[in-house]
Amino acid sequence: xxxxxxxxxxxxxxxxxxxxxxxxxxxxxxxxxxxxxxxxxxxxxxxxxxxxxxxxxxxxxxxxxxxxxxxxxxxxxxxxxxxxxxxxxxxxxxxxxxxxxxxxxxxxxxxxxxxxxxxxxxxxxxxxxxxxxxxxxxxxxxxxxxxxxxxxxxxxxxxxxxxxxxxxxxxxxxxxxxxxxxxxxxxxxxxxxxxxxxxxxxxxxxxxxxxxxxxxxxxxxxxxxxxxxxxxxxxxxxxxxxxxxxxxxxxxxxxxxxxxxxxxxxxxxxxxxxxxxxxxxxxxxxxxxxxxxxxxxxxxxxxxxxxxxxxxxxxxxxxxxxxxxxxxxxxxxxxxxxxxxxxxxxxxxxxxxxxxxxxxxxxxxxxxxxxxxxxxxxxxxxxxxxxxxxxxxxxxxxxxxxxxxxxxxxxxxxxxxxxxxxxxxxx
Numbered sequence: 001x002x003x004x005x006x007x008x009x010x011x012x013x014x015x016x017x018x019x020x021x022x023x024x025x026x027x028x029x030x031x032x033x034x035x036x037x038x039x040x041x042x043x044x045x046x047x048x049x050x051x052x053x054x055x056x057x058x059x060x061x062x063x064x065x066x067x068x069x070x071x072x073x074x075x076x077x078x079x080x081x082x083x084x085x086x087x088x089x090x091x092x093x094x095x096x097x098x099x100x101x102x103x104x105x106x107x108x109x110x111x112x113x114x115x116x117x118x119x120x121x122x123x124x125x126x127x128x129x130x131x132x133x134x135x136x137x138x139x140x141x142x143x144x145x146x147x148x149x150x151x152x153x154x155x156x157x158x159x160x161x162x163x164x165x166x167x168x169x170x171x172x173x174x175x176x177x178x179x180x181x182x183x184x185x186x187x188x189x190x191x192x193x194x195x196x197x198x199x200x201x202x203x204x205x206x207x208x209x210x211x212x213x214x215x216x217x218x219x220x221x222x223x224x225x226x227x228x229x230x231x232x233x234x235x236x237x238x239x240x241x242x243x244x245x246x247x248x249x250x251x252x253x254x255x256x257x258x259x260x261x262x263x264x265x266x267x268x269x270x271x272x273x274x275x276x277x278x279x280x281x282x283x284x285x286x287x288x289x290x291x292x293x294x295x296x297x298x299x300x301x302x303x304x305x306x307x308x309x310x311x312x313x314x315x316x317x318x319x320x321x322x323x324x325x326x327x328x329x330x331x332x333x334x335x336x337x338x339x340x341x342x343x344x345x346x347x348x349x350x351x352x353x354x355x356x357x358x359x360x361x362x363x364x365x366x367x368x369x370x371x372x373x374x375x376x377x378x379x380x381x382x383x384x385x386x387x388x389x390x391x392x393x394x395x396x397x398x399x400x401x402x403x404x405x406x407x408x409x410x411x412x413x414x415x416x417x418x419x420x421x422x423x424x425x426x427x
Contacts, residue, residue, distance in 0.1 A: 004045055010052070014355075027377075051381040062307050063079065064308060068099065069098025079330075080119040089118070090122055095153065128162070150166070150178055156180070167222060170229065180219055180233065182213075188211045192320065194207055194283060216244075229253045236262050237291070241295040256303075260307075262279075264337070297341070303353055304354060311326055328397055335386070375415045380409065381412055386408075388404065410425075
């Protein structure tokens with residue numbers, strides 16, 4: 001793509017010069033050359049569609065591409081293609097691969113395989129060697145190779161002293177946060193779903209909210225003592241929202257994210273024992289969902305993530321107790337989140353959680369839709385009423401509960417890395 005005109009688009013760009021205006025955008029050689037009314041460039045392709053919106057490119061902070069080790073479930077290229085289909089121009093990839101991404105070579109492998117794609121891959125390095133929680137990984141080497149954060153994925157670091165050292169050490173590495181998935185491993189052992197009335201009715205062992213909040217409380221206490229940057233990934237309880245809110249009020253460097261599906265679906269979805277609804281953290285009840293939505297609205301929660309976790313049929317299409325946790329989310333995250341909060345908060349606030357919020361978490365510079373800026377743009381329609389079908393999924397794995405479900409709001413394409421990647425409704 002050398003040139004492209006985006007015609008008659010409504011801009012949602014908090015803090016940008018053209019926020020809440022309807023304009024034409026001329027992109028040339030990967031940069032925004034002109035923004036205004038009736039932009040004309042002879043022979044330039046034009047993208048025009050009723051209800052077309054544009055925002056700075058969306059960033060996902062939590063995805064699994066299963067590469068290296070389980071490429072048949074996704075792979076780097078397939079994962080990035082799915083991200084583009086979902087409107088993301090950058091996506092952070094977790095280190096729980098085979099082998100673990102815990103050194104300079106592992107980070108380099110990911111970046112090399114992602115070269116040339118429209119979507120930027122952001123590697124997350126392992127916090128501890130082989131995710132075992134016994135010894136810190138080479139954090140400095142990973143950061144120098146390109147890691148934007150450190151995480152042991154869903155494995156909690158039991159050793160409080162090790163977590164304290166991780167926060168202290170990473171604090172000297174600039175913006176790279178320590179990303180934790182707060183959960184007490186002893187309290188969640190054997191759990192299958194949210195602990196509550198529904199788990200009792202279904203006879204499934206519950207995952208108690210206190211398992212999340214107690215571990216988060218410990219990590220915040222360690223942060224207050226040691227310094228650094230703590231990011232609580234995919235929080236799911238009202239207690240966690242309040243803990244983050246209080247920590248921010250004390251000016252601690254703490255951020256948080258929530259998975260899109262945890263904003264929309266509740267534990268009642270598990271009545272039919274369908275494994276497609278089995279996720280970690282689990283789907284909670286209405287009390288916790290309302291607290292999460294409030295946290296997104298008031299900024300306590302900085303980012304909405306996909307928690308994209310592809311699984312093949314051998315790991316997912318099983319009896320509920322034997323099935324793996326996780327769903328794919330890149331293609332549906334915006335529609336799911338928009339459906340969950342529509343009428344509860346402004347579109348501006350929601351877009352902030354897909355753009356500026358996640359960028360701030362990992363220290364990426366903000367981008368805006370403005371003349372002279374690098375073109376990193378997501379096109380979408382926040383009012384589109386659509387039903388998710390197999391043809392809408394780019395992901396190699398199709399473990400999603402949203403097939404056949406109606407959603408409101410959809411990504412339509414991206415402009416990034418000098419490339420125009422249209423969604424199938426525009427192509």
